[in-house]
Structures are given as C-alpha cells and as structure tokens.
Amino acid sequence: MNIDMIRAAYARGKGHVRRTPLLSSPFLDEIAGRQVFVKVECLQHTGSFKFRGGWSALSAMDPEKRAKGVIAFSSGNHAQGVTLAAKMHGTSSVIIMPSDAPQVKIDNTKALGAEVVLYDRASEDRDKIGVQLSSARDLALIKPFDDPLVIAGQGTCGLEIAEQAVELGLEAGEVITCCGGGGLTSGIAMALEADAPSFKVRPAEPKGFDDVARSLSAGEIQRNAAMTGSICDAIITPQPGDLTFPIMHRLCGAGLVVTEDECLRTMGLAFERLRIVIEPGGAVALAAALFHGDQLNADTVIATASGGNVDKAVFERALATLE
Amino acid sequence: MNIDMIRAAYARGKGHVRRTPLLSSPFLDEIAGRQVFVKVECLQHTGSFKFRGGWSALSAMDPEKRAKGVIAFSSGNHAQGVTLAAKMHGTSSVIIMPSDAPQVKIDNTKALGAEVVLYDRASEDRDKIGVQLSSARDLALIKPFDDPLVIAGQGTCGLEIAEQAVELGLEAGEVITCCGGGGLTSGIAMALEADAPSFKVRPAEPKGFDDVARSLSAGEIQRNAAMTGSICDAIITPQPGDLTFPIMHRLCGAGLVVTEDECLRTMGLAFERLRIVIEPGGAVALAAALFHGDQLNADTVIATASGGNVDKAVFERALATLE
Numbered sequence: 001m002n003i004d005m006i007r008a009a010y011a012r013g014k015g016h017v018r019r020t021p022l023l024s025s026p027f028l029d030e031i032a033g034r035q036v037f038v039k040v041e042c043l044q045h046t047g048s049f050k051f052r053g054g055w056s057a058l059s060a061m062d063p064e065k066r067a068k069g070v071i072a073f074s075s076g077n078h079a080q081g082v083t084l085a086a087k088m089h090g091t092s093s094v095i096i097m098p099s100d101a102p103q104v105k106i107d108n109t110k111a112l113g114a115e116v117v118l119y120d121r122a123s124e125d126r127d128k129i130g131v132q133l134s135s136a137r138d139l140a141l142i143k144p145f146d147d148p149l150v151i152a153g154q155g156t157c158g159l160e161i162a163e164q165a166v167e168l169g170l171e172a173g174e175v176i177t178c179c180g181g182g183g184l185t186s187g188i189a190m191a192l193e194a195d196a197p198s199f200k201v202r203p204a205e206p207k208g209f210d211d212v213a214r215s216l217s218a219g220e221i222q223r224n225a226a227m228t229g230s231i232c233d234a235i236i237t238p239q240p241g242d243l244t245f246p247i248m249h250r251l252c253g254a255g256l257v258v259t260e261d262e263c264l265r266t267m268g269l270a271f272e273r274l275r276i277v278i279e280p281g282g283a284v285a286l287a288a289a290l291f292h293g294d295q296l297n298a299d300t301v302i303a304t305a306s307g308g309n310v311d312k313a314v315f316e317r318a319l320a321t322l323e
Numbered sequence: 324m325n326i327d328m329i330r331a332a333y334a335r336g337k338g339h340v341r342r343t344p345l346l347s348s349p350f351l352d353e354i355a356g357r358q359v360f361v362k363v364e365c366l367q368h369t370g371s372f373k374f375r376g377g378w379s380a381l382s383a384m385d386p387e388k389r390a391k392g393v394i395a396f397s398s399g400n401h402a403q404g405v406t407l408a409a410k411m412h413g414t415s416s417v418i419i420m421p422s423d424a425p426q427v428k429i430d431n432t433k434a435l436g437a438e439v440v441l442y443d444r445a446s447e448d449r450d451k452i453g454v455q456l457s458s459a460r461d462l463a464l465i466k467p468f469d470d471p472l473v474i475a476g477q478g479t480c481g482l483e484i485a486e487q488a489v490e491l492g493l494e495a496g497e498v499i500t501c502c503g504g505g506g507l508t509s510g511i512a513m514a515l516e517a518d519a520p521s522f523k524v525r526p527a528e529p530k531g532f533d534d535v536a537r538s539l540s541a542g543e544i545q546r547n548a549a550m551t552g553s554i555c556d557a558i559i560t561p562q563p564g565d566l567t568f569p570i571m572h573r574l575c576g577a578g579l580v581v582t583e584d585e586c587l588r589t590m591g592l593a594f595e596r597l598r599i600v601i602e603p604g605g606a607v608a609l610a611a612a613l614f615h616g617d618q619l620n621a622d623t624v625i626a627t628a629s630g631g632n633v634d635k636a637v638f639e640r641a642l643a644t645l646e
Binding site for chain 1: 338341342343344346349350363365366370407431434435490591594595598599600601631632635638639642645
C-alpha cells in the first residue's frame with residue numbers, strides 16, 4: 001500500500017469518478033469559529049465516496065477475471081458503488097444483503113444492475129454464503145475497506161483535496177473524515193502525506209461506536225461493543241481494518257466523537273447553508289468541525305461529507321432541528 | 324451585449340465564482356427517457372447563480388464608484404448574490420426589501436453584510452426609495468437582470484456548460500433554463516451560440532407565470548397577469564427584459580411550462596437521486612426535462628438547477644411527494 005497506488009487509481013478514474021467540489025459558507029465559518037470547507041462526496045456517483053473504491057478495484061482487475069463478475073457484502077453505500085462500477089465496466093455484480101435492509105436500498109442496488117442475494121441475519125452466515133457463491137461462480141470479492149485497491153480508490157479523494165487546497169490558497173489545516181473501517185481515512189491520510197503534508201487527518205465517529213478513536217489512543221485495535229443502534233449506519237464497523245489501522249496510527253491525529261443530535265443538526269445546517277443532502281454517517285466530520293472546535297488545532301478545517309443516502313424520515317428529523 | 328463581455332466576466336470571476344458540477348443519475352435518465360444532466364447552481368455561493376451576475380457587476384465597476392457602495396432591490400437570491408459580491412470587494416451594499424419578505428431572507432442578507440432597507444409594499448413605492456437613496460448616497464444600482472454586466476455574469480454559467488459538455492463527450496442537445504426575467508437564459512444562450520452551437524436553449528417557467536414562453540411565441544413582450552401566488556417566487560417577474568428578450572427571441576427554442584406539483588416532485592427526486600437541495604423556482608427546468616419529454620427534441624438534455632434557498636416547510640412538501 002503506497003502513494004503510487006493512489007496515483008494510479010486517480011489516473012484510472014479520470015473521466016469516470018467525479019471530482020467533487022469543496023464548498024463553504026460564511027454562516028458555517030461563524031458557527032465553527034474558523035474557516036470550514038466541506039468535501040461533498042455525497043455528490044459522487046451513487047451518493048458516496050464508495051464509488052471511488054469500487055471503480056479502483058474494478059478498473060485494476062484482470063479483464064478475464066473481471067468478466068466473470070464481482071461480489072460484495074453490503075447493505076448500503078459500498079453495494080451501490082461496486083454495482084455501478086461493475087455496470088460501467090460491462091460486467092455483473094452480486095451483492096449479499098441482509099433481508100432486513102431498507103427496501104429502498106435493496107431496490108436501488110437492483111436497479112443499478114446487481115443481482116441481490118438476501119440472507120437472514122439471525123439464521124444464516126453471510127461469510128459462508130459469500131465463500132460458496134464466489135467459489136461456485138468464480139466471482140472476485142471486493143471488500144468494503146481492507147483492500148489495497150479500495151483504499152487507493154478512496155485515497156483519490158485526498159489527492160483532490162490536496163489540489164483544491166492549493167487552488168483555494170490554503171496552506172495548512174486539519175482534514176476531518178467520516179470514519180468507519182478506515183478506508184477513506186487511511187487513503188486520504190496517505191494522499192495528504194505525499195501532496196499536502198501540512199494537513200493532518202482527524203477521524204470522526206459517532207458516540208458509542210468510536211473504535212477508531214479508542215484504537216488510535218490505545219495504539220492497538222479496539223472493537224465496538226455494539227454493531228447496531230446508530231442512525232450513522234454507513235460508518236458502523238466492528239473495528240478498524242488490519243490494513244487501514246497501521247496507516248491511521250502512523251498518520252492521523254486523535255479521533256473526534258460526536259453525538260447523533262449533532263449529526264442531525266449538521267444535516268439541517270448543510271441543507272440550509274450548503275444546499276446539500278448528507279446522511280447521518282456522512283455528517284460526523286462536519287459535526288466535529290462545527291461543535292467540537294475545542295479539540296481542533298487549526299484555523300482551517302476541511303470536513304468530508306462522505307455520503308448522502310438518507311431516508312426522508314431521517315431527513316425530516318434533521319430539518320426539525322432548524323429554527 | 325456580446326460574447327466578449329461574457330468571456331471577460333468569466334476571466335474576472337476565476338477563483339471567485341464556483342465552477343458548479345454537472346450531475347446525473349441513471350434513475351433520472353430512466354424517468355426522462357433520455358440522458359439528463361443537471362447544472363447545479365444551487366451550489367454556487369449564496370445558493371444561486373445570482374452571485375455570478377453580482378460578481379460580474381461589482382468586479383467591472385470603477386473602483387472609486389464601487390467604494391461608495393451599491394444598491395439593489397430584491398427579496399431573495401439577487402439580494403444575497405450582490406451582498407456577498409460587494410463584501411468580497413470590500414464595499415458596502417444597501418438592499419431594498421419588502422417588509423413582508425421572509426424573516427430568514429432578511430436575516431441572511433443582513434448577516435452577509437448588507438444594510439437592509441424595508442418598505443411597505445402597500446403604501447410605499449420602492450422605486451422612489453431606490454432613486455432617493457442611490458442619489459442621496461451616490462450608490463450604483465445593480466439591476467436583477469436587464470443589465471449587460473449582469474447578463475454577462477450569468478452567461479459564464481453557459482461557458483462552463485460548453486466546457487463540461489466537451490469533457491463529458493456530449494455533442495448536441497437542449498439546455499433547459501429556469502427563467503424569470505431572462506438574465507440567466509439570455510446569458511447562457513449567447514455563450515452556447517459561441518462555444519456550443521449544437522445546443523439549443525429552452526426556457527422553463529411555472530404555469531400561470533409563463534410570460535417568456537408567450538413572448539417567444541408571440542414575437543413580442545407579453546406580461547404576466549399576476550405577480551404573486553407561486554411557490555416559484557425566485558423566477559416570478561412581470562415580463563422579460565428589454566435587453567434579454569431580443570436575445571432569447573433570436574436564440575431560444577419554445578418555452579416549457581410546468582406545474583407547481585411537478586416542481587415539488589422534482590425537488591424530491593433531486594433530494595433522493597442527486598443529494599442536492601433546490602428551491603421551487605430552481606426546479607422548473609429539471610421538471611420540464613423529467614415530465615415534459617414530449618416537447619423536447621434531443622436525446623441529451625442539460626437542465627439548470629438555478630437556486631437552493633428554500634424554507635424547510637416547502638422542502639417538507641417536496642419530501643412528501645416521495646413514496
């Protein structure tokens with residue numbers, strides 16, 4: 001895993017992966033008490049940065065292998081990112097989803113072209129189903145974060161941030177990432193180490209699911225006690241990845257932890273001030289920038305808004321936080 | 324008014340005006356039955372394309388004149404665009420707003436730095452107040468659309484569309500604009516005439532306020548019967564401008580007319596499929612692309628999403644249109 005892999009992923013993605021803007025608002029700056037920029041990955045294809053990793057993995061694959069199709073486990077953003085990337089490469093995808101996933105996500109993944117295989121969380125083992133299917137049908141597994149090609153794809157977001165910082169005349173600062181397994185965080189950290197070393201990455205997580213913050217603090221991988229019970233579903237993972245954690249440990253500053261209420265307020269502010277739609281898990285970084293400034297060390301902060309796939313019922317709760 | 328003025332405005336705006344992305348979604352393509360791209364001007368500074376015109380006017384002004392401050396009439400997007408452009412040029416702005424304008428718009432315009440002068444729609448004449456103030460304090464008036472520098476600024480959106488069409492490999496199509504007084508529409512039409520002549524502009528308006536469609540059809544300026552009673556407040560004007568109409572008449576195809584319900588459904592779909600926030604008046608173009616395909620003549624359509632300043636109550640109505 002090195003910067004050359006990220007640069008190669010960037011080259012493969014040109015013309016396919018969207019270069020998302022860095023947005024800002026004087027109103028958000030005022031709340032934060034500093035200059036805040038938002039990297040709006042909710043505007044990426046399929047509504048999250050996950051398309052970057054999916055595209056990176058698919059585009060690097062041996063064409064013969066790729067033609068046989070790919071497989072992924074996911075109930076959400078990784079599913080859609082892999083599915084669209086597979087479709088754009090003219091191949092097929094199988095997505096293994098829990099049967100209790102939101103119907104809209106199942107429908108969307110199918111509509112984008114995937115064969116969706118449902119399993120019962122209570123009685124079936126998704127890993128077994130995956131191994132069976134991938135060996136029986138010779139499908140290539142694309143993991144959600146602990147895969148060098150996926151990390152390289154997410155890292156392209158960091159190369160863009162480095163370029164955009166130059167365009168905006170930003171010389172140093174902190175880059176706050178929405179952090180689940182650490183694919184986006186470790187990828188961005190490596191990209192900035194190479195191209196914008198005066199920017200330090202700070203992972204953000206929801207309260208109660210702060211495995212990365214605790215792992216960084218302990219210097220070794222820590223697990224979450226629970227795996228459900230958060231509206232930030234997109235970034236709830238059992239623990240940091242074996243590949244991503246050493247990178248984060250080497251390059252990142254201390255983790256930041258935000259509440260669900262702060263995520264909802266942030267989604268409301270992003271609606272009002274940036275005119276973008278973000279999901280709770282995609283709001284943690286901006287929430288940290290807006291409401292946890294006492295833990296930040298820079299006058300300039302860039303926060304990823306990493307996804308925007310949110311049900312209207314949750315979005316209505318976010319709107320209700322506005323005056 | 325010529326293309327060189329638009330190119331000059333583009334040069335003056337570099338690094339200040341945002342280059343907004345062209346977004347798309349396979350789900351929207353399916354509804355429309357054709358390829359649809361959305362030029363998301365709701366992500367422009369202050370949440371609408373109006374910042375382009377404001378920046379263009381301010382940046383071209385004689386510095387001594389500019390230093391005395393500017394004045395504009397507007398209860399909405401033009402107010403905010405001019406105010407921020409003035410602030411970024413280090414000068415002051417006076418905005419004349421009706422006292423019954425939404426408090427949030429008054430507050431925002433003040434917060435961006437304007438001196439807001441309220442008048443009573445029933446008993447006071449805003450033009451008189453404007454003439455008095457601008458002559459007493461020697462302020463330069465920036466009109467909302469019928470001003471060559473403002474049209475040139477809005478036209479920079481068209482130069483970007485021409486560049487982005489090349490980047491995306493689009494060879495021909497129709498560009499549907501959200502049309503009020505015609506500043507954006509005529510500016511884009513001139514830009515495309517020069518740089519992408521295989522793209523034809525089609526203005527879109529809400530039902531009951533289709534002065535531009537009727538004017539284009541009649542070959543002469545027609546007025547709207549009413550000036551209130553639409554949720555598309557941002558694009559309700561009495562009639563096309565004296566400068567903008569001849570340009571639109573020479574370059575545009577027939578106007579398109581959409582209902583308010585179609586606008587609300589479009590706002591819901593833009594939330595769900597593009598993760599952007601658009602206001603009713605900023606939704607008319609995409610609504611025409613999605614729901615009036617029978618009146619379109621091209622396989623590829625680019626619709627402007629021209630603004631995103633919407634109250635949460637109206638946005639909740641848009642969300643309610645989703646299943």
